[in-house]
Amino acid sequence: MTTWTGGTGEGVPQGIVPAGPQGIVPMVIETGARGERAFDIYSLLLKERIIFLGTPINDQIANLVVAQLLYLDREDPDKDISLYISSPGGVITSGLAIYDTIQLIRADVSTICVGMAASMATVLLCAGAAGKRYALPNSTIHMHQAMGGAQGQAADIEIAAREILRLQEIIRGILSRHSGQPVEKVARDMDRDYYLTADQAKEYGIVDEVLAGPEGESDASAA
Template sequence: MQTSLRAGGAPRTGGAPQSAGRGSSRRPACECSALAAQHSRRRPQRVQQPPTGVLDHASSSRMRLAPLNAQRRSPVIAPDISIGSGQDQTFVDLNNYLLRQRIVFLSGYVNDKLATQIVGSLLALEAMDEEAEIRVYINSPGGQPYSILGVVDTMQAIKPPIKTVALGACYSYASLLVAAGTKGRRYSMKNTRLMMTQPMGGSQGDIYQIAATVAELNAIYQLIARYYMKFTGMSADDVERATNRDTFMTPEEAKQAGLIDDLIRGDGGRDYTSPPAMVRQLEDLGFVDRLTGGILNTGREF
């Protein structure tokens, strides 16, 4: 019994051997297999190519930025802190250790997840001691209005006094969190930047949906404006002027606006009001002209 291949590639058994002559329409099995393999090698697998232009550039950018994005998404490993000594020694993570010291560190964009952690920490510290101070360090670009208002309401509702310290950048509604601390206990580091603004949003749909979104944005703005007036003593007109556009402030300006009560300088009382010699030279336009002219007159090629 011999085996041959049909046109579809299925094996066929039985029958007389096929002739390999010129008039024969079939080939031996080994020859068909070789031709099929050669044909498959000639036909490369089709790969979906990205369109040229902007999308191609965007895909290449994603490929270049993939390692950086993966690094950004990698979790930050918090160090363990040793507590006690000898047989009583134990290790706790950094956040747990700070919480035991009644310190809450609020960092990053405030969404529902972060707001839940902050609110839970404040409620737990109140349950431990209703009189001891809670210190809240804030370094945030802002967040969702509802999440921010939830944290502010909790800060106002609990009994312990709250000391707020602004560091890094406290933009948008993060400045409201700083101002929500207990009066007389609101501080800022000397190089912190603060900013006040108003809520933003967008909508699509029919006129009724857009009107509902505008009404909700206005309601949120009214809540935030009333909180700013309550915490800072600013008038409604002052709050409106400060939030019509992004208003950036130094700690000194934030103190004048009533967002904070004092600064934490941490410079040991040294005077940094006069700039160093190099800064004074750069401020002298004549020095810059002389410097560039000297470089050009050397005849060197850079």
């Protein structure tokens, strides 16, 4: 398993759902013609075409995000999907499943960084539709080289090392393509922990605007 994680450097075990306090999910009551209906907050956001990625990324989280993207694209491919990201990163292959789905579907995916987008989460932030990638003013964006581990026979360790280097080249290519930075610069910057503020991420090409107020009011509109 190859992970690409943020500040803690901790990998995310596959098949485990990382979360905050268990069972604490706000419920929202909506009143309509048929009476009151209760929604958990994430289902209500999904109705508004908003997906929230607020955990480390593993296979199970990727399956959930991919399923929501496919559902919303089927519902209306002409309406944007908003993907809010606050994640330290995680398993590269899981993140690439989300990335490929974003590129596959017809609906534009707008990405918004809240808090931190690190490692694989930075790739997803950068992969949003051109002109529709945002960060909140105090967000932190982070990149570094891929992390992984292997044990066993020397030949197997060599195979694992080649695979992690292959995945790292994929990540560099994606970041270069979506940011407009030369792949050589991306490779140099990723060689060690590389932190950016929201404004620096805009200058780098990872996001297009820094949101300074209600959604839609960016630093550009405030100027």
